[in-house]
Amino acid sequence: MTIRDVGVVGCGIMGAGIAQVCAAHGYRVRVSEEDPERLARGIATIRRRLAREVERGRLSRERHDRTLSRLDGAATLDGFARSDLVIEAVVEDLPLKKRLFEQLGAVCKPEAILASNTSSLSLSEMAASSGRPERAIGIHFFNPPTVLPLVEVISSESTSTETIDEIMAFCDSIDRLTVRVKDSPGFIVNRLLVPFIFDAIRMVESGIATAADVDQGCKVGLNHALGPLATADLIGLDTMIHISDAMFEEYGEARFKAPSMLRRLVSLGHLGRKSGRGFFEYD
Numbered sequence: 001m002t003i004r005d006v007g008v009v010g011c012g013i014m015g016a017g018i019a020q021v022c023a024a025h026g027y028r029v030r031v032s033e034e035d036p037e038r039l040a041r042g043i044a045t046i047r048r049r050l051a052r053e054v055e056r057g058r059l060s061r062e063r064h065d066r067t068l069s070r071l072d073g074a075a076t077l078d079g080f081a082r083s084d085l086v087i088e089a090v091v092e093d094l095p096l097k098k099r100l101f102e103q104l105g106a107v108c109k110p111e112a113i114l115a116s117n118t119s120s121l122s123l124s125e126m127a128a129s130s131g132r133p134e135r136a137i138g139i140h141f142f143n144p145p146t147v148l149p150l151v152e153v154i155s156s157e158s159t160s161t162e163t164i165d166e167i168m169a170f171c172d173s174i175d176r177l178t179v180r181v182k183d184s185p186g187f188i189v190n191r192l193l194v195p196f197i198f199d200a201i202r203m204v205e206s207g208i209a210t211a212a213d214v215d216q217g218c219k220v221g222l223n224h225a226l227g228p229l230a231t232a233d234l235i236g237l238d239t240m241i242h243i244s245d246a247m248f249e250e251y252g253e254a255r256f257k258a259p260s261m262l263r264r265l266v267s268l269g270h271l272g273r274k275s276g277r278g279f280f281e282y283d
């Protein structure tokens with residue numbers, strides 16, 4: 001199957017970025033959001049990012065216009081009947097994602113591939129809900145998808161070789177670098193990253209060092225582009241909890257258990273960059 005039409009479900013941090021990357025690489029993209037305000041905000045973010053690229057001389061006006069002309073927003077899943085590939089990027093909640101896979105399985109044409117951008121949840125359970133487990137796969141982009149080229153390609157026991165090959169070719173076509181991993185909570189990168197971030201939080205929680213110093217230590221001492229606490233703010237502190245809850249449930253290891261400071265910040269509405277405040281403050 002030739003992939004031409006891509007559907008993206010969810011136009012938050014990841015969905016908006018994934019939709020932009022796909023449209024910029026020539027795909028017709030329809031992105032859906034159940035919340036009209038979030039849809040408008042997500043599309044506005046894409047427009048702003050593309051306009052900035054033009055201002056900086058990194059993107060021609062013509063390519064800017066063509067990218068936007070390929071992008072379309074919707075409030076329902078109905079338009080996905082035409083999609084060759086649908087990537088879901090809704091909140092990290094398994095019952096929600098399973099429901100969505102079931103709906104997509106009913107709406108999409110039989111040969112369409114259904115993909116999840118989940119960071120930690122069971123692809124196999126979503127695949128089973130879709131009614132077409134051989135066409136279900138994980139395509140885990142990194143944040144921000146417009147900048148970071150890595151994609152973890154996740155297969156379940158049921159994912160067909162043909163589906164994997166088509167998705168590897170798709171990732172090539174949007175200039176992504178891929179790693180392959182079997183369905184397991186956190187896959188490769190988050191399985192390593194989450195305990196690292198949690199240790200950083202526990203250090204701040206116990207008063208050993210400030211958030212700024214923990215991050216400075218990692219940036220300067222380890223040559224990391226971002227410290228672990230700024231990374232948590234970028235991911236979204238609510239998303240960090242969703243991801244780690246799934247990992248803790250599966251592995252049962254204390255290193256995957258969300259520190260109380262993280263839960264407190266989320267209860268206070270401090271979700272990181274997206275709310276303007278997390279471990280650090282943002283404009």
Ligand SMILES: NC(=O)c1ccc[n+]([C@@H]2O[C@H](COP(=O)([O-])OP(=O)(O)OC[C@H]3O[C@@H](n4cnc5c(N)ncnc54)[C@H](O)[C@@H]3O)[C@@H](O)[C@H]2O)c1
Nearest residue numbers: 010012013014015033034038089090091092118119143235
């Ligand atoms: N934030 C990260 O750094 C990151 C990185 C890689 C993967 N992920 C994964 O990507 C997914 C999305 O994360 P995010 O950070 O973009 O979250 P987000 O909260 O920014 O966006 C999620 C969006 O999904 C929308 N949504 C919820 N239910 C919906 C439905 N039924 N139909 C359409 N839209 C719906 C919400 O309104 C929201 O705008 C999660 O599975 C997360 O684990 C996140």
